[in-house]
Amino acid sequence: MSGHEFQSHFEVSGDVDHTDKSTNLTEENVQEMRYILDRYPQPRSAIMPMLHYVQSVDGRISPAGVKVTAELVGVSEAQVNGVATFYTMYKRRPAGKQHVGVCVTSLCAIMGGDYILDACEKHLGIKAGETTPDGSVSLEAVECNAACDFAPVMMVNWEFMDNMTPDTAVELIDKLRADEPVQSTRGATITSWKEAERVLAGFSDGRADEGPTAGHASLTGLNIAAEKGWSAPDPANLPAPEPKQEEQK
Ligand code: FES
Numbered sequence: 001m002s003g004h005e006f007q008s009h010f011e012v013s014g015d016v017d018h019t020d021k022s023t024n025l026t027e028e029n030v031q032e033m034r035y036i037l038d039r040y041p042q043p044r045s046a047i048m049p050m051l052h053y054v055q056s057v058d059g060r061i062s063p064a065g066v067k068v069t070a071e072l073v074g075v076s077e078a079q080v081n082g083v084a085t086f087y088t089m090y091k092r093r094p095a096g097k098q099h100v101g102v103c104v105t106s107l108c109a110i111m112g113g114d115y116i117l118d119a120c121e122k123h124l125g126i127k128a129g130e131t132t133p134d135g136s137v138s139l140e141a142v143e144c145n146a147a148c149d150f151a152p153v154m155m156v157n158w159e160f161m162d163n164m165t166p167d168t169a170v171e172l173i174d175k176l177r178a179d180e181p182v183q184s185t186r187g188a189t190i191t192s193w194k195e196a197e198r199v200l201a202g203f204s205d206g207r208a209d210e211g212p213t214a215g216h217a218s219l220t221g222l223n224i225a226a227e228k229g230w231s232a233p234d235p236a237n238l239p240a241p242e243p244k245q246e247e248q249k
Pocket of ligand 1: 103104105106107108109143144145146147148151152153
């Protein structure tokens with residue numbers, strides 16, 4: 001990536017990037033982090049939402065964000081680093097304005113996930129784990145999103161894009177880069193990665209009810225059961241389990 005004015009390889013192993021001390025965190029942001037802390041009986045429970053908040057401001061886990069989180073929660077910076085470097089949703093290098101994930105786990109892969117990722121990489125000119133030089137899009141190969149009934153799926157800022165193809169993936173990326181309105185196939189309006197991170201930190205954007213709670217594919221079994229008059233057994237009157245073989249002797 002040398003020669004580009006913007007570099008990002010957020011999926012690298014190792015620590016938070018302490019060579020980049022820049023931060024946008026202000027005293028007002030620290031106040032909001034205190035507000036997050038106050039919602040949890042155990043201060044340590046606030047670490048994860050606070051780190052999402054740091055990403056909503058700095059676009060990554062910044063050393064300043066780690067320091068403030070550690071001070072507010074009352075733990076060491078090493079402990080906060082441990083959380084920030086364990087979970088893949090925390091980015092140690094700047095993510096793009098829009099963060100795009102392509103599921104490449106078994107079912108999505110069988111349905112074309114690898115081809116979609118390949119198309120995205122070629123179209124963006126980056127590899128999974130990198131951000132475009134203009135900072136507009138970051139790309140990630142993600143593991144099963146528990147949406148296999150809509151495979152192959154993509155995510156934009158953690159919102160679902162169902163039943164994708166290489167062509168619709170490229171179209172989606174073009175729209176995102178052109179700042180055209182984009183909606184998840186489940187209905188939610190795509191905002192930006194930072195805005196989505198603020199919601200994950202616990203600040204509602206009022207969009208939680210946009211779109212259906214379950215799509216047609218997830219409801220197919222339920223609809224078939226309703227049509228045929230099937231119902232689940234009463235949990236209070238389940239048949240007794242078969243005795244184990246030793247007990248039968
Ligand atoms: S394998 Fe892609 S959502 Fe499950």
